[in-house]
Amino acid sequence: MKTIFKSTLLAATVAAVCGTAVAGDISTAPVTYSQEGVSAVITAQSYAAISYLTKAAYAVGDKVTYTFDAGALDTTNVFPAQINVAAVTGRAGMALGLLNQTADTVTYRVTSVNQFGTETGKTTLGATIVLTPTTAALKATAVAGGTINVTVSSETSTGDDLDSSSSTNASRTGPLTLVKTQFGKISVGTELDGTILVAKNRKELDNGNVDSMVYSISQITTTGWQQLVTNNGTVATLKADLAGWDLTKSIGSIGSSAGGTATYDDAKKEVTLNYGTNVITTDTVTLTPPTGTKAVVLLAQDFEVAASYAYTHGTSTGSASVGTADAGEWTLDGAVVNVPYMPYADSITQIMYVTNEGSLDADVSVMAFDEAGNDYDLGVVAVSKAGTVEAIAGAVQTALEAQGFTKGKVSLTVTVNAQDKDISIYAAYNVGGVDRGTVTNSQYKQK
Structure with missing residues (x-):
């Protein structure tokens, strides 16, 4: 018993020493x-x-x-x-x-x-x-x-x-x-959010036909750092499709509160803002579409802004990107109609028509999701001619099949870039050539 006690005490002592x-x-x-x-x-x-x-x-x-x-x-x-x-x-x-x-x-x-x-x-x-x-x-x-x-x-x-x-x-x-990196990141505080007015033939934005965004570039505290470069200027770019704009001829204008000079490259779909040797930390960029006889059709789109700083270090020169940021979007005040149910099978035929009572042709784009939760962006599937009835069921089915959907049920959201009052959508399906089912969509109009 004494031997066991002594061994245990020794083990505990070793463990205590090792533990510390x-x-x-x-x-x-x-x-x-x-x-x-x-x-x-x-x-x-x-x-x-x-x-x-x-x-x-x-x-x-x-x-x-x-x-x-x-x-x-x-x-x-x-x-x-x-x-x-x-x-x-x-x-x-x-x-x-x-x-x-x-x-x-x-x-x-x-x-x-x-x-x-x-x-x-x-x-x-x-x-x-x-x-x-x-x-x-x-x-x-x-x-x-x-x-x-x-x-x-x-x-x-x-x-x-x-x-x-x-x-x-x-x-x-x-x-x-x-x-x-001694340079920060770009962010957007106020985004572009204009709505293109179909009532103005898609040639004007709401809010007085002007839209603005504000971007900022965070600054890094570099006290005590070694091999710092000298910041010599700023260039920003805005991804934008401004087809028909010509800034050199005052067809549309792009303003910069920080004094940037704007140019537009239609091939790149890009606005460049050059600030010379100024180191920009924030700027308000204003887009004003052309008006009157110079007005052009405006395009619904997403915008993205990027910026970079030019720098020197001794005899070396370089440019540092501060990243990209979403800069908003332009949307269309057109007709958006949800067809909540449309079945697809070998024995089922789909029926969908877009009626355009307006004076402008309009793109018809469709998005869908199926019963498994898969999303399908079908893009523009047809053009609804002014004063016509356009069948779109075949184009929708072809677009769905191209993305791997062949059988099942989908919900369809149809967007027509024309005034809502001018657009009507009819949806139905035929089973075996005998039984027709009409689908009630989200459109409620007073004709």
Whole structure:
């Protein structure tokens, strides 16, 4: 019984000791580099001193190794021949001499342990080893490639691991450098949201025939960063189909509260706003369609804005994108009719007609979803001629089959870009050539 008690007590004692074992902890002051700037240089870049808080008692002959990310150290990097850790009250100091180094590592060996004043028996537990390079040099390409880390390891004179037990909030690896873009991201606060008026022959927007958007570019705080570039100007682009507009002839206009000069490329369907050397953080862009004899048919569409900054760094030049953002849409105040149910099978024939009582031809576009929840954007399936009745069932079926739907039930949303009062839609289906089912759609009109 006594033997069992003693063994248990010994095991508990060992467990308690192991449970309190801790690892050394590295501390670095990573240098942040501009991604744009450091990518333009070839000379070696610096890094700060590396501190390592010991959590073990070191003795003469013990070794400490610093391992840098492969290929990060420049050939001009120089480490000191010796590291001195001063003794303080209650803790011993030590000296570490440079033992050897490779392309990616440097190893120091403890050459002496010294006491503070007249103290005796103190250890180095809790001492901080500070490695301050004589010449700190990292390859510029390595810095530009991302974070560069260093890892500290240590061993006794006999090759056993030292100072490496796991410990909460302790790490033996730390970053020497960080690389970040010095430019922010574009966002849109107020979107384009004009409605194209069919009553105006689709040549005018609501709200006084003018529409505006506001975009902003976030700015990054770069205090203390290295290799910063100089921002030399801004260019923004707005994806927009402004067919028929000619800004050089005042056929439509695009305004910029920040002084940007607008040009429109119809082949690219893109507006370019050039701000020269101005660094733009926000702008209100206003689109005013042409009027009178210069008026053109406006197109329902989605808009997207992008921007970039031009910069220089020494003799190098470059351009940095700040991304893209949705900039709104133009919609049509046309007829939108939901046909809630339409079956498809070998023995079923679909019947759908669009009646256009207006004076303008109109595109007929269809979206659908089936009973399994699959969506189908069929696009424009037909053109409803002014003053005619247009059968669209065959075109709808062909478009559905092209997207993999052949049998089942769908709900259809039919959009006709003509005034709602001029459009009527009839929907039905025929089973086996005998039984016809009429589908009540969402359209309610007073004729």
